[in-house]
Amino acid sequence: MGSNSQMKIEKGDYGFVLEDVPHLSDYIPDLKTYPNPMRFNPAYSVVKQYFIDDDDTVPEKVVVNKNSSRGVHFRRAGPRQKVYFAADEVHACIVTCGGLCPGLNTVIREIVCTLYHIYGANRVLGIDGGYRGFYSKNTIPLTPRFVNDIHKRGGTILGSSRGGHEKSKIVDSIQDRGINQVYIIGGDGTQKGAAVIYEEIKRRGIKAVVAGIPKTIDNDIAVIDRSFGFDTAVEEAQNAINAAHVEAESAENGVGVVKLMGRYSGFIAMYATLASRDVDLCLIPESPFYLEGEGGLFEYVEKRLKENGHMVIVVAEGAGQELVAQSSSITAKDASGNKLLFDIGMWLSDKIKAHFAKKKSMPITLKYIDPTYMIRAVPSNPADNIYCTLLAQSCVHGAMAVTPALLAGLCMVDKLIFRSVLMVFVDMQRIVDHHNTVVITDRMWARLLSSTNQPSFLRPKDMIEFQKAEEQHQQQQTTTFNQCVVGWRKQQRQQFRNKGRLQSVPMFKLQLANGLTF
Template identity: 70%
Template sequence: MDSPISSSASISTPRFRCFDPTSSYSASATTPNHSPSPRHYISNKANLPISINSDPKIVAGEAGYFLEDVPHFFDYIPDLPTYPNPLQDNPAYSVVKQYFVNVDDTVAQRIVVQKDSPRGRHFRRAGPRQKVYFESEDVYACIVTCGGLCPGLNTVIREIVCGLYHMYGVHKVLGIEGGYRGFYARNTIPLTPKVVNDIHKRGGTILGTSRGGHDTSKIVDSIQDRGINQVYIIGGDGTQKGASVIFEEIRRRGLKVAVAGIPKTIDNDIPVIDKSFGFDTAVEEAQRAINAAHVESESMENGIGFVKLMGRDSGFIAMYATLASRDVDCCLIPESPFYLEGAGGLFEFIEKRLKEHGHMVIVMAEGAGQELLSESMRPIDQQDASGNKRLRDVGLWISQKIKDHFTKRKMTINLKYIDPTYMIRAVPSNASDNVYCTLLAHSAVHGAMAGYTGFTVGPVNGRHAYIPFRRVIEKQNKVVITDRMWARLLCSTNQPSFLDHKDVIGDENEELPQTQSINGENYFEAATAKHRVPKDVTEEQERGRTTNPIRKWEQSFRSHNG
């Protein structure tokens, strides 16, 4: 490789003004503070001391927007040498025009704005840089997978290994077995393109996985003792929280180790990014269960096909599987409260649909209706190793409630309960997810080689970007029931909103934060406030309830559809 070049000579300074979010004063400065930053922690369900990006790199651009930048080696290790990117001599990329990403390229979080809207937040664009901070022969990378299974894990592993090998000439890659605890349990697998050649055709992860087992000191000690200088961590929000802590400890020790996260959750509940890998495959696989439920239900008198899908706190799988199927009559998700008995309740709707069509299909996310189950059963106050609250099987419970209700009504039904929960996450990824996983893996490799660290990768409005850890762990992405996508579902199923005497939308005049939906549309995230309404509701109160935007839409829909 060519001789090293000083970082000051090779890195053009981005045209941004440093911005302190705690002060209105903006100073013209580009020199980072190399002293260790004080760490501020927030509590979290996994009980990790998670940093909220103790020195967030937020800088103001000349065009009026803010760049939420990710950490870089030169933030805490000054005067590092840089090297020409090996890609410029790679014949596979010789035909690509302007392959290297410009240092000033950013990706906007919001792309739909009004004339007077603020310019908003941007992220640093992902991709290869002209200069890198590692010589190929000096790189010793490791890959770890944590948390639950998800279609595409093996594809990400494969493409990190092959990307490092074929694009950057890196031959030393280690697989950490069994999740975070594998770092200090000394369970490893040497990874080469030959080893990972066809693993993308298999479900699961060849490295194995586990929940919990995070011991920051032991993990970083292992990284330091082995001489590892690139760490690729694949996992969900809990795993990314752990990755953030690992990065902070590495920075505190002043180590030249790049920490790159690849976000993974089958529930699609990671914020900021357009969607998470494996989600498309999960929705596609869920169709098999829904199709089976539909065949079973329409083959029997008063047949009910009941399908429970994954979705602890977010109902994206249930919603998109329902929209894709078009055979579903009712979709129940955690974000949309419902009740069973009484006017406008689930039982009434089931009876109405059976009388109209003689059969129906219900799709339910595993986190929906948990509050109903807690009212009738003793709640479970237990957590798994990742800090997630253990859920009861609400699908079985509601199935039995439906049977009991119609037994009392002396109405015969034939209910078939299908639970494909673990089937949909254990399959290999489909074609679109395979391509998506490749882009994620390559983005992470390019970022680590370019000296970026403490970041996660993902598409924002279709463009891949480097995102600070704190942005993907600060909250969960949820279905917004005042969004057009949920309205499309209600149009497809003809189900009621179930927002009645027990649940109403909060003040519609309340200012709602603008955020990003899975399909790139901007929406206002509705804050759903649940209020118990007394039985003796006055006429004036009832008129107030009908001003609810969801209720007005539902009334209009019913008036046009009988």
């Protein structure tokens, strides 16, 4: 749980924990409110119940059974009836940080257009070049006309960079410019920095909100089901896989190797493989493999070539790093603190070629394709464009008026439920605690193994270890959940003691996963 989260428990026998986001009133009392300008917007006059009820929540876990606890809920995102900023009071800025991702320009465009067209706010600045732009570069005035066509371009019109997070300088810049809405688009490292910026803003007592939209092409941000740009990346990866398949199919014993992005998780590689149906082997960071011996990679490649005469291998950039590391002692990090990876694609290609060079009776032709940066430098596809629009609009709605929990750290999350996309607000700290990874004991990975017919490369003892690790992770989440509830309960009881109203504490039962009852 995020350290800034406000744990709230609903009354009743079937209560749940609402993991809320901070509110400006946490440190600025008596905030003035205004009617939401959307009330007077003719575009929304025909929409019934467009405003989100303050009590609406979305469960973190969609699938439950009769023995499940109600678990954690998040506050549903969307426009509220009242806002905390008048239109002429808003002075917003937008910054993009970290690596590129399809959809960045769409998010920028929709934040600007939502502020202008829905809320009537016309002071929006673009921060040039990432966090460093707050204190070392000029700003870019953003208007609907300026951003009108940027969604048709890849990259980010604001520029981006890694590192450069100097808290005091950034907040000094925010304060000096009179900025009161900061929209930060970036990955887990960027959002970690955003949380620090908010804490400094809060310490200084500035009336300003920090709204984060999580960005990662790898789809590995915690809590969220899908990050923007991911669909586009999977779609774009098909071109590389198709090329590898053509090359492999056109040669005797042809092998096509494609390296895709995926530092800590193999979602792009897995989904691109499933979408293609031409891949014979997919390697991801979550699933270890070995080269030599019975059941190893070399044995499978030989078997596949004998059966089919060609094969395609897709490998995520973070796969097999422990194998490559055995032949190198280099350890370095980029400006964001990410460990620089060894080139698993080149290494694997060389190992396969060296292995078959010893087999004179089975020469191979191997082609290596690395579209790593090509798949992220393109405009977002229609599905991602729509998704980016929902994210950006939800972000602005939250910045204007999250009631009663106005953001200080805000991230959008979607839950795909029967074709519905439900956006929620999540504490920034929540998404920087850990990464989402492919669960290789889950059905999606089983679908991939069924599609490629590849071995799992897991011995029985490995499967037991993975299952134990997954159980421990689930238990750790449950323990953390329970600790938060216990801490909240103690805090509430202490507050009532201090007020001399201990007898009025509402008592109710909350059945938790480990059997604790309150």
